[in-house]
Amino acid sequence: MIKKNAQKVAVIGAGIIGICTALQLQRAGYSVTLFDEKGLAQGCSKGNAGHFAIEQVFPLAHPSLFKKLPSMVFNPLGALRVDYRYMLKALPWLWLFIKNMRSVKYRAHTQALKALNDNALGAYEQLLSECDLNDLLIKKGSLLTFETTPLYEIDAMLTSYKAQGIAVRLLNKHQLQTLEPCLSTTINYALLFEDAAHSVDPHLFCLHLAEQFSNIGGAFSQQKITEIKPQQHGFELICQQNIITDKVIIAAGAWSNTLLTPLGYNVPLDTERGYHCMLDVKHSLSRPVASAERNFIMTPMSQGLRIAGTVEFAGLTKKMNNKRALALLPHAGALLATDKEALALNSTWMGCRPSLPDSLPVIGSAPKHEGLYFAFGHQHLGLTQGAITAELVTALCLNKTPKINLQPYCISRFLA
Numbered sequence: 001m002i003k004k005n006a007q008k009v010a011v012i013g014a015g016i017i018g019i020c021t022a023l024q025l026q027r028a029g030y031s032v033t034l035f036d037e038k039g040l041a042q043g044c045s046k047g048n049a050g051h052f053a054i055e056q057v058f059p060l061a062h063p064s065l066f067k068k069l070p071s072m073v074f075n076p077l078g079a080l081r082v083d084y085r086y087m088l089k090a091l092p093w094l095w096l097f098i099k100n101m102r103s104v105k106y107r108a109h110t111q112a113l114k115a116l117n118d119n120a121l122g123a124y125e126q127l128l129s130e131c132d133l134n135d136l137l138i139k140k141g142s143l144l145t146f147e148t149t150p151l152y153e154i155d156a157m158l159t160s161y162k163a164q165g166i167a168v169r170l171l172n173k174h175q176l177q178t179l180e181p182c183l184s185t186t187i188n189y190a191l192l193f194e195d196a197a198h199s200v201d202p203h204l205f206c207l208h209l210a211e212q213f214s215n216i217g218g219a220f221s222q223q224k225i226t227e228i229k230p231q232q233h234g235f236e237l238i239c240q241q242n243i244i245t246d247k248v249i250i251a252a253g254a255w256s257n258t259l260l261t262p263l264g265y266n267v268p269l270d271t272e273r274g275y276h277c278m279l280d281v282k283h284s285l286s287r288p289v290a291s292a293e294r295n296f297i298m299t300p301m302s303q304g305l306r307i308a309g310t311v312e313f314a315g316l317t318k319k320m321n322n323k324r325a326l327a328l329l330p331h332a333g334a335l336l337a338t339d340k341e342a343l344a345l346n347s348t349w350m351g352c353r354p355s356l357p358d359s360l361p362v363i364g365s366a367p368k369h370e371g372l373y374f375a376f377g378h379q380h381l382g383l384t385q386g387a388i389t390a391e392l393v394t395a396l397c398l399n400k401t402p403k404i405n406l407q408p409y410c411i412s413r414f415l416a
Ligand SMILES: Cc1cc2nc3c(=O)[nH]c(=O)nc-3n(C[C@H](O)[C@H](O)[C@H](O)COP(=O)(O)OP(=O)(O)OC[C@H]3O[C@@H](n4cnc5c(N)ncnc54)[C@H](O)[C@@H]3O)c2cc1C
Pocket: 012, 013, 014, 015, 016, 017, 018, 035, 036, 037, 038, 039, 041, 042, 043, 044, 045, 046, 047, 048, 049, 050, 051, 052, 053, 223, 224, 225, 226, 251, 252, 253, 254, 255, 256, 258, 259, 273, 274, 275, 276, 308, 309, 350, 351, 352, 353, 354, 375, 376, 377, 378, 379, 380, 381, 382, 383, 384, 385
């Protein structure tokens, strides 16, 4: 039974973060309206790799990346690319990213990511069990494979994962073949992350949660919010027909800055554009399989095999570069034992990851505006961290103590 709270809440952005948050707040008794200019889950949450990657507790800004950055950045089809026309705009972000490689920052950000990821699946299980949707979460673990990396390096990785309390096992070629016979025998080793999970359709996953939200009285409004105007009490949202609301949650993913900047919050949010290809493969893998050397992931989905990855800095408006999506195909061909002709390409897609240079999202209350909350910047882990973010934001709205210390995710870390 949901206890009714007279307060109105507007959640801006109907990606996985906004949908989970809207559902959680509606359950907490608020009268919630979820806004999105493009419809439900049409942004980055539509085509991600569906991996609840709770093992990914290490920030992307790792010192070992420093030496590799220049060669990666200038390879047009490499795993990381900066469009030369976007270079000047990307430079401040990249500079902050490099500064975050310092070991003191790296260690602190690892702890902050771990705190979210440790609670991520529990939060989903809670959210899903309340609407009988637990089978949307497939718990078969995930694999990180190695073709050429020497065993001593893999062992070092294994040790660092274990040191973070992650359930992980090293598999040799034989053990891997037994688990995933479709994988190529060129793979020598793999790490099996036993507690990871996946979704066979991340878009449908969002739609199911949005349906639950509407079943319990939540409203969805397809329109763009162009401005948030603080009032003496609450906020006026500028859109087709302006709306007055008590509280606002900004969950607009990579587009959040358009709403933040006019309110005086300058955040180094950029987008790491990522790509996927859908392949019509009927019998393939049973869990997500990533490649350490090739920097991409393959996830078995209800409509085929999704191969996803790459990072491209080119801003929010430039059209997708299909070549980058297609560049993933040879990698899938190399990792799968399947006949290459059997890997028929069905479709390609590009999504804008909302990314901050310290690999941490912004989750918290606005320091200058009572009733305004932030939930954006989840970079490569938005699907993983959707439910826990919703739980934390809801606790803040209800004036309860969140189960995680929110200091590492507060917006003030970017404010002068
Ligand atoms: C190739 C790829 C693979 C990935 N794989 C994984 C994975 O396996 N696991 C994982 O955890 N994460 C993964 N991610 C990352 C994950 O998809 C994102 O972190 C997540 O989708 C971000 O969700 P979001 O709700 O913040 O943003 P979005 O899903 O982008 O939603 C933001 C929404 O806000 C709306 N919006 C923006 N401005 C306004 C406005 N002014 N008014 C109204 N609406 C507005 C937009 O239309 C959009 O729908 C992947 C990403 C990519 C690109």
